[in-house]
Amino acid sequence: MKLHTFSLCLFACTACAFDIDDSLDRLDSALTLSAFQDNLRARLSGTLDLEIYHFEQPAPGLINSDIDTLFNPRLTLFLDAQIGSQIYFFAQSRLDRGFDPSDHGAQVRLDEYALRVTPWEDGRLTVQVGKFATVVGNWVPRHLSWENPFINAPLVYENVTPIQDKSAPLSPLDFIYGPFYYEKYAFNPVIWGPSYASGVSVSGRLGKFDYAVEMKNASLSSRPESWNVTEQGFDNPTFSGRVGFRPNEAWNFGLSASEGPYFRQEAEPTLPAGRDIDDYREFVLGQDASFAWRHLQVWVEFYEARFQVPRVGNADTFAYYIEAKYKFTPQFFGALRWNQQLFGDISNGYGQNVRWAEDLGRIDIAAAYRFTPHTQLKLQYGFQHETTGPGDDNHLLAAQFTIRF
Amino acid sequence: MRRQGLLWLNAICALFPATVLASATAEGRVELPKSHSAPVQAKRYEIVTKAGVLSTQPPLAVVYLDGSFPQPASLPTKEVAQKDLTFIPAILPIQLGTKVEFPNLDDAYHNIFSYSPAKRFDLGRYRPDERPIPTQVFDKPGLVILRCDIHEHMRGLILVLNTPYFVMTDTNGHFRLNGLPAGHYTLKAWIDSRTTREKPVELKSGQTLHVDFP
Numbered sequence: 001m002k003l004h005t006f007s008l009c010l011f012a013c014t015a016c017a018f019d020i021d022d023s024l025d026r027l028d029s030a031l032t033l034s035a036f037q038d039n040l041r042a043r044l045s046g047t048l049d050l051e052i053y054h055f056e057q058p059a060p061g062l063i064n065s066d067i068d069t070l071f072n073p074r075l076t077l078f079l080d081a082q083i084g085s086q087i088y089f090f091a092q093s094r095l096d097r098g099f100d101p102s103d104h105g106a107q108v109r110l111d112e113y114a115l116r117v118t119p120w121e122d123g124r125l126t127v128q129v130g131k132f133a134t135v136v137g138n139w140v141p142r143h144l145s146w147e148n149p150f151i152n153a154p155l156v157y158e159n160v161t162p163i164q165d166k167s168a169p170l171s172p173l174d175f176i177y178g179p180f181y182y183e184k185y186a187f188n189p190v191i192w193g194p195s196y197a198s199g200v201s202v203s204g205r206l207g208k209f210d211y212a213v214e215m216k217n218a219s220l221s222s223r224p225e226s227w228n229v230t231e232q233g234f235d236n237p238t239f240s241g242r243v244g245f246r247p248n249e250a251w252n253f254g255l256s257a258s259e260g261p262y263f264r265q266e267a268e269p270t271l272p273a274g275r276d277i278d279d280y281r282e283f284v285l286g287q288d289a290s291f292a293w294r295h296l297q298v299w300v301e302f303y304e305a306r307f308q309v310p311r312v313g314n315a316d317t318f319a320y321y322i323e324a325k326y327k328f329t330p331q332f333f334g335a336l337r338w339n340q341q342l343f344g345d346i347s348n349g350y351g352q353n354v355r356w357a358e359d360l361g362r363i364d365i366a367a368a369y370r371f372t373p374h375t376q377l378k379l380q381y382g383f384q385h386e387t388t389g390p391g392d393d394n395h396l397l398a399a400q401f402t403i404r405f
Numbered sequence: 406m407r408r409q410g411l412l413w414l415n416a417i418c419a420l421f422p423a424t425v426l427a428s429a430t431a432e433g434r435v436e437l438p439k440s441h442s443a444p445v446q447a448k449r450y451e452i453v454t455k456a457g458v459l460s461t462q463p464p465l466a467v468v469y470l471d472g473s474f475p476q477p478a479s480l481p482t483k484e485v486a487q488k489d490l491t492f493i494p495a496i497l498p499i500q501l502g503t504k505v506e507f508p509n510l511d512d513a514y515h516n517i518f519s520y521s522p523a524k525r526f527d528l529g530r531y532r533p534d535e536r537p538i539p540t541q542v543f544d545k546p547g548l549v550i551l552r553c554d555i556h557e558h559m560r561g562l563i564l565v566l567n568t569p570y571f572v573m574t575d576t577n578g579h580f581r582l583n584g585l586p587a588g589h590y591t592l593k594a595w596i597d598s599r600t601t602r603e604k605p606v607e608l609k610s611g612q613t614l615h616v617d618f619p
Contacts (some may be wrong), residue, residue: 021520022598025550034443038461043445045557080447086456090449116454123455133450141450205453212452244452249514249532292514294529330518330527372520373552 021372024405031405042081047404049074049145053101054397060362060384061158062100062193064185072101076144088116099224100158100193109224112196125204131227133194134220135201135212135242136256137301138288143194149297149325150366151380151398153193155339156303156319160187161357165222165262168270168280168310172349175312176356188221188262190284190305190319190341195220198229199237213241219262219282221307226264236261236277242286250293256286262307272310280308295327309346315356316344331371337364358389376402429608432581433616435466435574435594444558446490459558462495464597466618467564468580469498469571471591471603477569482506482540485551485561487515492551492561498571498595499563501546506538516554523547523565527554548598564595594618 031044051072059065074096081089092112098104099111114130133140139157142148152158162169162179165188169175179187195216203212218226219238226232238260245253262282263271271277283306290299302320309315319341327333339362345353362384370376382396443461448454480503486493488510499505507528509515517539518527523546528539543549543565551561574580574594582592587610593603602618 025598029442032442032445038443038458041443041445041458043447043558045447078447078449080445080449082445082458085458088448088454090447092449112449116448118454118456121456123453126454135452143450203452210453242452249512249530292530294531295527297530327527327529330525331520370520373550 021374024372024374024403027405039084040081042079044077044079045405046075046077047145047402049076049400049402051101051151051398051400053151056394058184058394060382060394060396061152061155062160062189064098064100064102064104067103070101070103072097074145085121086118088118090114090116111224123205125202128201128203129199131196131198131229132201133196134191134216134240134258135203135214136191136195136220136240136258136284137242137286137303138252138254138290138299139301140194142299145378145400145402146376146404149323149333149335149368150337150364151378151400152364152382152396154301154321154323154337155341155360155362156301156321157189157191157193159189159319159341159360160184161189161317161343163188163221163262163307163309163315165226165264165267167267168263168272169312172312172346175309175315175346176348176354179357185223188223190282190303190317191220192223195222195227196224197222197227197238199234208246210244210246211241212244213239215239216260219260220258220284221262221282222264232264238282240284250291252288252290254286254288256284256288258282258284258286270310275310280310282307295333297325299323312346312356314344315346317357318342318344332367332369335364335366335368337366338362339364355388358386358392360384360386374404376404378402428583429585429587429610430581430583430613431468431470431585431592431606431608431616432613433579433618435468435578435580435596435602435618437464437466437574437576437578438596438600440464444491446556446558460489460491462491463576465496465576466574466578466580467496467498467566467571467595468574468582468618469566469568469593469595470582470585471568471593472588474568474570474586476502480504484508485563486510487517487553487559490556490559492559495560496562496564496573498573499543499565500569500571501565501567502542502544503565504540504542505563506540508538509533509535514555515559517551518554519549519551521547521549524549524563530555550598592616 034041053070077093079091093110095108114132116128118126197216197218199216201214216238217232240258242256261277263277285304288301300322307315321339323337325335342359343357346356348354364382366380368378378400380398384394386392444459482504484506486508514530516530546565546567549563553559572582592606595601
């Protein structure tokens, strides 16, 4: 009976959605402009996401909320402009409750803007300047709500660790137990989402290989506020790169690396005497692979990261995930993702080696239905379990309705 | 002498199939909408991008004779290719029951799909060298909007018609539809998803009817 009711609801939504689908196609045409004999082309597009999260406290990942059921709407606008055949510009602006889901008030941000120059037609060299997503790994191309099979990011992009970028720990014990005393937003993951830091990148393709290197103003673990060039300059840049190998359209393999200081300027007074921000760096090595054929897509990423922590030493962690998406019908797909993050040992200052954070694993399962090419409903369940320490669990239920225009 | 000539003409005409003799022609012009804006490709998260711009397809109309006609035993297979990140042709009129191939001629994946009520399908991702080339049979009349799940800007149209008598206009809107059966019919001009103009016509054997769709 419930299935019957659900089917009726889906049919009703589909019928309604088809009425507005043609209008959204026309809106798309109306928001595409060209001038100077088509030498200047611009397109305004966007998504409206309505998200609901239900979880246990403390909120998982980068969700920053004291309430257990969170409504998180988000309007995203994109501008894509092609100037001649070699210059491309894009920008992304958002109106939401924060870069990551939160119970805060509304805010408007310019999250991305970049100018890209491609001098040769075969794409051997591309130079990009601005504020844009990192070239590291293979998650970035699907991080937006329409392309992402899930509602949240893989664990390594959102699991908050004891690393802090605003102040240095006073001791190893302060480092390990800090997360119990400070607000979660004081801490950082290994990679903060798509890391829209500011800088310049050079990329291209040479036969079956592609390459990309970038110099950014902030490390991969840095918080969204640090990505703005007005907030953090290029005094302590981060260098990242990726080399990819694509034997054919189905397979793609990549090796990534990143290195740069992770403390913000305000942390300087808390560092040991005679040391500065440049002395404490984040090193990341990544391996990624993806496969796609017909209705199946699979992605994996492995990351080994090292943080140089004042008064502690090197804090190492290893994280990976494997993610698969399968389209069961033209409009319905399912996705499954297994994530794990393991932490190394550090000296606690009393002659003992202890794990600097609890190992954890998370399984995410999602299902999505596309009513039309412009509307999509996603449902997700995530179960997170600490495999060491107290063994805390967390269940996440989330729903996301997206209108794309 | 003149009478003898007419007899000869009658004899020659008797050798031709009746359908040719009975065929009529309709020609004219369809007022086309103004050109579409040039498409823009979103390249935000592609590490490697090529230079160049997407081609702009001029608007075209499909003129067809509406009516009840017998279905042929077999129909030729048609093709909509994906090349340079566009559908070629951008609009394809076909007769009901036609099989269409979708070859990928780019060096990148495409994922062609349609959620149109006339045909709902998703071909998934396939390589350019894969054989057999993915196909679909269109067995319901109506408009099928083709899209690519990877390249958001890609749009193509297949107009599935329940008639064997149809033709595309040229870029100026001119059309000529040959081999039509004599009788009373409705001539229609499909211009876009919301605009189809129609006119009742009386077709006579051997005559050319001029019809404009302003």
